[in-house]
Amino acid sequence: MADNGKREQWNSRWGLILAMAGNAIGLGNFLRFPVQAAENGGGAYMIPYFVSLLVLGVPLMWIEWGIGRYGGSLGHGTTPGMFDALWKNRAAKYVGILGIFLPLVVLVYYIYICSWTLAFSIFSLFGSYPHPEAGVQALSTAAYLAPYQRYLGDYIGQTTSGAIMSPTPLAYLFFIITLGMGMWILGKGVSKGIEILNKIAIPLLFVFGLVLFVRVLSMSSPTNPDYTAQAGLSFLWEPNLTGLFSAKTWLAAAGQVFFTLSLGMGAIVTYASYMKKDDDIALSGLTAASLNEFAEVIIGSTIALTAAVIFFGLDGARDISHGGAFKLGFISMPAIFTHISYGQFFGFLWFMLLFFAGITSVVALAQPAIAFLEDELGWSRKRSVIALAVFFFGSAHLPMLVSGALDEMDFWAGTFGLVVLAFFEVMIFFWIFGSSNAWEEMQRGAQIKIPKFFFYIMKYVTPVFIAAILMAWTYEQLPGVLAKGDGGIWITRGFLALLLLVHLWLVRVAWKRRRL
Secondary structure (H helix, E strand, O other), X not given: OOOOOOOOOOOOHHHXXXXXHHHHOOHHHHHHHHHHXXXXXXXXXXXXXXXXXXXXXXXXXXXXXXXXXXXXXXOOOOHHHHHHHHOOOOOHHHHOOHHHHHHXXXXXXXXXXXXXXXXXXXXXXXXXXXXXXXXXXXOOHHHHHHHHHHHHHHHHOOOOOOOEOOOOHHHHHHHHHHHHHHHHHHHOOHHHHHHHHHHHHHHHHHHHHHHHHHHHHOOOOOOOOOOOHHHHHHHHHOOOHHHXXXXXXXXXXXXXXXXXXXXXXXXXXXXXXXXXXXXXOHHHHHHHHHHHHHXXXXXXXXXXXXXXXXXXXXXXXXXXXXOOHHHHHHHHHHHHHOOOOOHHHHHHHHHHHHHHHHHHHHXXXXXXXXXXXXXXXXXXXXXXXXXXXXXXXXXXXXXXXXXXXHHHHHHHHHHHHHHHHHHHHHHHHHHHOOHHHHHHHXXXXXXXXXXXXXXXXXXXXXXXXXXXXXXXXXXXXXXXXXXXXXXXXXHHHHHHHHHHHXXXXXXXXXHHHHHO
């Protein structure tokens, strides 16, 4: 909130678009997407991905922009206040807690991972990675990557027992630097902090990405002349119609659309709340989503996955992808950079690109909590940022020290919870607030006309699609998650339960305050 008591607004339309793009463009664009594509058959994955983008991603993105701009016109920057305004029901504000709770939980571990990217950019620049005596030609993929896997494990303090981790002093240092940088930017406010960050970071991210894109396409394999950039691109883009009949592929594609556009996180609605009442959301939202898709589908898929195919072949790339996003981004990429000319420089660009993607998402995910404290509790921005900084510093020790805590928080907040919130957003906006009211809100001030068929997609197809994902994940994933029961998992669940209770209490305090 501005010093004069009025809510802040974006200085420019492009500042808003770049901030929205920065919110969406995160580590998942460059790490999770290529892993998902590789695990689900490459070309077999892309058709369900684009269908999900059309009937789920873009409609829900417009819905969140519409909810946010409407809520902001009433002085609300977060979903508790917005849902209460849309749905005159006592339960609305408590359902809306998810829009603050989910991004806060994600940030507890996301800030720490973001700090890895800053650290590894410096490590790349100074060439501190291992250099195996035997080249990639003489070793299997697993053997060649083993030193780099140990390098990451040593940095984050993985132990043989796997229960308690012991991060190195450098890991703590870079975590504190990243946390401090994010909080400093947030302290500057929406227009003077977040907007300026994205005006600098997002263009640089695309410049770095395009340089790496060209470099990867010009690589040659050190092991097999058949391992080419064309083979890597063909793996991703050659259509494979068998994937159309795989429920697993459709679920993976739909889930990735949620992650890539940052849907159901509460950040988009908060950013949109700082718009003027008649600012365009149709073209601006589509532009921000298009920037995100270009970063993910063109740049993100090409760099890491194609490089892995060139160096390790299709089978090796598949093995790497089965190891997850961390193995692809923090293990295989450093291994590749040590084997190419000017690898230290390109490694620096890769991890700095990831850092820009991460830090712009950090400030976006923190803003809902700050907006709630400012708008509903009347706190100053300085007080809100300091409180969050203390919270993140203390709570981040859970994923830093306890093995399994990161995955547990990621499931509840970064996977399952965001689909729940998205379902409530659609139902409250289009069915309770009213489909005609919602459609009118999204069209007001629009610089392009949203095609009428999206009205029916938003009202019928999108909520059914979200409900299907939610039911499938509940059936397939929830039993396995609940079956876990070691000490670290129960500590994490206790932390999440306590944090949720604090949110419930704060909402009660906020609404009592507003009635005085």
